[in-house]
Amino acid sequence: MSHEYYRRGKNWxxxxxxxxxxxGGIVLIQQLLIWxxxxxxxxxxNAEFTNEKVSVAMLCFGIFMIALGFRKHEEKR
Structure with missing residues (x-):
């Protein structure tokens, strides 16, 4: 392998x-099927703090974390 190849490995x-x-997706799908x-x-x-809003926030946070995981990794020299 060349030294330019970056092996992602385990990405937290x-x-x-x-x-x-x-x-977040499971909760939203469950609520859609039930209600x-x-x-x-x-x-x-609505103006209340509901389970659906928490699920949307979980989806947004998950997408943010995935985006952080795909950023470029530069090795220290």
Whole structure:
């Protein structure tokens, strides 16, 4: 292998980001199946602190962590 090739190996940020995305997605899909689109939409856009808003925040945080995991890695010289 050349010295320019970067082997990603185990990436902690991507793993945690994927975990947050999966958990947030499961909760949103569960709420959609139980309550339907209209109720979930009402819960997302009201002024109260609801489970659906936490799930959306978990998805956003997961995407942020995945983006951190895919940043360029520069080895120290």
């Amino acid at each position: 940020f991507t793993a945690i980001g994927l975990l947050f995305c999966v958990m 339907g689109i209209d109720f979930v939409e009402d819960f997302l856009f």
